[in-house]
Amino acid sequence: MNLGDIKRRLAEAELSRDREEHEISTFLVDNSNAFLAPIRARQESVWLDNQLEALVTEHDRLKATKLRLQGERTRLDLRTDQLKVARKALQDARSKLEKAWIELEQSKRLQDDLDIEVSCQRRRICSDLGRAYPIAPASSKDYRLLSIRGVVLPYVNFDDFKLDDVGTALGYTAHLVYLLSAYLNIQLRYSVYPRGNRSYVEDCVSIDHDHGSYPLWPKGIDYQSFEYGVFLLRLDIKQLMDSHGLLTLDIQQTLLNLKGLLTFIQTNR
Structure with a gap:
């Protein structure tokens, strides 16, 4: 085999290699979805699991928040009732205080009248004692x-x-x-x-x-x-x-x- 034959065969081999590489690349491009689907499926499954876990966590947090809100609402209602009772007691106390104040003023006037009467009686008695x-x-x-x-x-x-x-x-x-x-x-x-x-x-x-x-x-x-x-x-x-x-x-x-x-x-x- 002479040198020309060798060069010819090498050129044919390179040409055959390039053709096969082209065919493989074309095959891979044409069938890329088939190769990537399992990977994407696994990725999507992991993402869905994460989303589901986050959803469960958020649901639990929402449930706890609702329970706290319900407790706060209950305490608020209780406090509202207590304030109503206290307001009623305050109104009653004010009414009693106003009544007591009126009675006190009346008592003061009565006491003043009694003091004047007692003073007059004492002056009269002392006058009688002075004569006796x-x-x-x-x-x-x-x-x-x-x-x-x-x-x-x-x-x-x-x-x-x-x-x-x-x-x-x-x-x-x-x-x-x-x-x-x-x-x-x-x-x-x-x-x-x-x-x-x-x-x-x-x-x-x-x-x-x-x-x-x-x-x-x-x-x-x-x-x-x-x-x-x-x-x-x-x-x-x-x-x-x-x-x-x-x-x-x-x-x-x-x-x-x-x-x-x-x-x-x-x-x-």
Whole structure:
């Protein structure tokens, strides 16, 4: 075989190869759908599975959202009912408050009327007590020396006067103090027991003195006990004056202080 034959055969082989490659390419192009269909089917199956899974997840999420929404709606309805009840209670409370306010205003007016009436009654009573136990000057030389129902009550030096008269004057004074405390509704710190010229004062609160009863008559008893009893009676008078905002300049001025208290109550509303 010569070189020409070899070249010819090589050219024929190359031509045959190119023709077969062309035929294979044409076959592949013509039948590409058949080759790609399984791949596409698998891809579409995976995509559908993913979509189905996503759909199930979304369905579960939607279901949970509906349940939460239903729960919120239930709580909202419950809260609405509670608000209705609270609003009704508030309206009732406002109605009661308005009614109570009206009643309070009426009570205030009634209290004011009662206070005026009580004040008038107290002035009348004090006026009557002033006439029942008149306190008047007993000496033109000493304005501080006064008498009660015509009996002189000294403010110092009881021994310079008749002891029986002192006991009587203190009995009158004790009775007047007792009546004033009752009509003025003031609980005396030291209880007074009017017994005529045998009246006495009881001390149950002092911490620096013995508790007990102390006489308001000087005759035939311990003089220190008598003086302490007079001191307690004067403290009671000071308490009555303090309750009306009156200043006690001299606690020894027993009748003068009582006279000032009676005058103040009778002349002030």
